[in-house]
Amino acid sequence: MSDHTITVRSIDEITHDVRRYRCTKPDGYSFTPGQATELALDREGWRDEKRPFTFTSLPDDDVLEFTIKSYPDHDGVTEQIGHAEAGDRFLIGDAWGAIEDNGPGTFIAGGAGVTPFIAILRARHAAGDLDGCHLIFSNLTERDIILRDEFEAMPGLRTTFLVTEQPDSPLAADLLDRDALERLIDGVDRPFYVCGPPAMVDDISDALQQMGADPDGITFEK
Numbered sequence: 601m602s603d604h605t606i607t608v609r610s611i612d613e614i615t616h617d618v619r620r621y622r623c624t625k626p627d628g629y630s631f632t633p634g635q636a637t638e639l640a641l642d643r644e645g646w647r648d649e650k651r652p653f654t655f656t657s658l659p660d661d662d663v664l665e666f667t668i669k670s671y672p673d674h675d676g677v678t679e680q681i682g683h684a685e686a687g688d689r690f691l692i693g694d695a696w697g698a699i700e701d702n703g704p705g706t707f708i709a710g711g712a713g714v715t716p717f718i719a720i721l722r723a724r725h726a727a728g729d730l731d732g733c734h735l736i737f738s739n740l741t742e743r744d745i746i747l748r749d750e751f752e753a754m755p756g757l758r759t760t761f762l763v764t765e766q767p768d769s770p771l772a773a774d775l776l777d778r779d780a781l782e783r784l785i786d787g788v789d790r791p792f793y794v795c796g797p798p799a800m801v802d803d804i805s806d807a808l809q810q811m812g813a814d815p816d817g818i819t820f821e822k
């Protein structure tokens with residue numbers, strides 16, 4: 601893996617625990633929407649602590665953007681990244697990842713698992729090509745939903761937001777099981793993209809296959 605040093609240019613608050621980091625982009629650096637890289641803080645004691653994060657900018661943008669959820673209860677990389685400031689440096693490797701755009705379909709995300717879909721749906725939005733795309737995005741509570749306004753403003757994208765731990769919300773819902781998916785999805789003949797906590801991804805992949813979805817048509821990452 602070749603390491604690249606990038607510098608944080610700006611940081612924006614996206615939710616109470618998610619921030620957007622816009623960084624310099626190394627010359628010639630390339631990736632496809634949905635891909636991730638190993639990222640570490642370029643700081644004493646942290647350079648070997650690499651964690652995977654997904655690019656949420658588009659390949660042709662002149663910055664690299666990451667959208668990162670911090671877990672402040674735990675002294676890990678994301679807690680440190682949550683204290684990063686403009687001018688700090690990150691180390692990144694090359695781009696890799698299982699998720700790529702295989703055509704319009706149903707994108708099912710849990711929490712920060714939405715990040716590969718941010719890039720893919722932004723690329724489709726830029727191309728005016730969102731017809732037939734449906735984002736189903738489950739979170740604990742409404743305040744955890746990443747970029748809801750942006751997704752809702754994308755013409756052609758159908759959105760379904762669900763929350764599992766806020767019973768007073770109009771979005772309140774149970775976990776995504778087969779019954780719920782049958783209510784939400786029009787058919788199983790188009791690609792599915794699933795990304796979120798491992799248990800959620802396993803349950804949804806099983807449910808989709810029981811519903812008749814072609815396993816080769818399900819792209820997932822945990």
Ligand SMILES: Cc1cc2nc3c(=O)[nH]c(=O)nc-3n(C[C@H](O)[C@H](O)[C@H](O)COP(=O)(O)OP(=O)(O)OC[C@H]3O[C@@H](n4cnc5c(N)ncnc54)[C@H](O)[C@@H]3O)c2cc1C
Nearest residue numbers: 636651652653654667668669671674676677678679712715
């Ligand atoms: C391909 C891929 C792409 C990803 N892209 C993104 C992205 O774009 N944005 C994003 O926000 N995340 C993304 N993730 C998830 C991200 O990599 C993890 O959140 C990150 O690795 C956590 O690092 P950490 O050092 O903070 O926690 P780690 O030490 O690696 O711990 C991992 C998880 O365990 C939990 N945990 C561990 N120990 C404790 C403890 N003592 N107390 C409480 N909780 C604990 C934490 O909740 C944490 O999520 C991606 C993951 C993968 C596999």
